[in-house]
Amino acid sequence: MAAERASRGPVGIVGGGSIGVAFAIVFSRAGFVTRIQDPDPGRRAAIPDEIARRLADLASFDLLDEPAALITSRVSVVETIAEAAADAVLVQECAPEQLPLKRELFSTLDSVAPKTAIIASASSALPASSFAAELSGRARCLVAHPGNPPYLIPVIEIVPAPFTAPDVANACVALFTDAGLVPVRVNAEVEGFVFNRLQGAVLREAYCLVRDGVASVEDIDRVMRDGLGLRWSVIGPFETSDLNTRGGIAAHAKKMGPAYVRMGAERGQHDPWTENLVAEVTRQRREKLPLENWESRVAWRDRMLMRLVAERRRAASS
Numbered sequence: 001m002a003a004e005r006a007s008r009g010p011v012g013i014v015g016g017g018s019i020g021v022a023f024a025i026v027f028s029r030a031g032f033v034t035r036i037q038d039p040d041p042g043r044r045a046a047i048p049d050e051i052a053r054r055l056a057d058l059a060s061f062d063l064l065d066e067p068a069a070l071i072t073s074r075v076s077v078v079e080t081i082a083e084a085a086a087d088a089v090l091v092q093e094c095a096p097e098q099l100p101l102k103r104e105l106f107s108t109l110d111s112v113a114p115k116t117a118i119i120a121s122a123s124s125a126l127p128a129s130s131f132a133a134e135l136s137g138r139a140r141c142l143v144a145h146p147g148n149p150p151y152l153i154p155v156i157e158i159v160p161a162p163f164t165a166p167d168v169a170n171a172c173v174a175l176f177t178d179a180g181l182v183p184v185r186v187n188a189e190v191e192g193f194v195f196n197r198l199q200g201a202v203l204r205e206a207y208c209l210v211r212d213g214v215a216s217v218e219d220i221d222r223v224m225r226d227g228l229g230l231r232w233s234v235i236g237p238f239e240t241s242d243l244n245t246r247g248g249i250a251a252h253a254k255k256m257g258p259a260y261v262r263m264g265a266e267r268g269q270h271d272p273w274t275e276n277l278v279a280e281v282t283r284q285r286r287e288k289l290p291l292e293n294w295e296s297r298v299a300w301r302d303r304m305l306m307r308l309v310a311e312r313r314r315a316a317s318s
């Protein structure tokens with residue numbers, strides 16, 4: 001079943017707004033026949049031009065492997081959900097973030113989509129449990145939450161509900177990989193999933209810093225743009241800590257842990273990095289990077305930053 005789903009069969013997109021149109025680009029660029037539906041005639045009329053404009057932009061940065069016209073030839077704009085879902089291997093729901101609407105759409109999709117189709121929602125915060133739990137086909141329902149726009153931000157969070165069949169979640173990961181995205185499995189339906197929880201942690205602190213007069217909005221954005229964000233576009237926060245301290249993340253936690261705990265406590269957060277937790281994080285990092293390779297990974301990080309900095313210089317002077 002998984003292999004069949006991972007083929008480049010038709011993908012249906014329900015909701016042709018920002019995310020729906022961006023997904024149409026993702027799937028058609030990867031060779032999938034793509035049908036995008038929207039109930040609003042104005043949206044349906046606008047979609048072909050929007051796709052063409054964005055593909056032209058992507059082509060100008062050499063980010064397409066095929067002519068834009070071939071990619072757009074795979075996309076059709078349709079009026080009804082049944083047309084979008086016909087023969088689909090995946091239906092990606094991209095309608096507004098409203099619970100009653102998602103409930104209604106999933107109920108319709110469960111009755112019109114082929115029994116083998118995966119039904120995924122782009123939902124930013126609502127878990128599949130909140131809108132698909134009552135459906136007879138709930139085992140094929142889950143959330144596939146993209147970054148915006150997904151044709152540039154490749155990570156996509158695959159969030160199964162407790163009732164989602166494991167082979168459906170696996171097939172969904174395979175299909176999005178096939179579509180050129182980078183799926184990450186989220187093991188629990190926590191609010192905000194992983195992407196927005198991380199984003200939220202930074203944003204909450206940024207608001208506090210502005211409130212307390214510690215720094216201006218622009219200066220906080222600058223610290224991210226010319227500091228943390230630059231590094232985080234190459235490596236994540238765990239790898240950053242691992243590479244910033246000789247001895248790796250265990251040494252980092254020992255040295256910096258107490259200060260971070262104090263900063264959290266100042267904000268009313270009491271989630272200490274216990275010995276067991278640090279041991280687990282260390283275990284996962286050492287599995288990924290044995291300490292004997294630490295120096296060469298640091299050198300790799302620096303070379304990646306050099307590339308980025310050189311590109312930023314070029315962009316600033318052009």
Ligand SMILES: NC(=O)c1ccc[n+]([C@@H]2O[C@H](COP(=O)([O-])OP(=O)(O)OC[C@H]3O[C@@H](n4cnc5c(N)ncnc54)[C@H](O)[C@@H]3O)[C@@H](O)[C@H]2O)c1
Nearest residue numbers: 015016017018019020040094095096097122123124146148
């Ligand atoms: N915009 C983002 O940054 C972002 C990122 C990740 C996920 N999401 C999620 O993706 C989903 C779509 O967000 P968006 O930003 O594209 O919204 P949007 O408002 O740009 O687009 C929603 C589209 O859905 C259409 N629509 C309305 N009712 C519909 C119905 N009954 N059936 C089908 N289509 C219908 C609208 O006409 C509109 O074109 C939301 O769940 C949102 O939370 C958004």
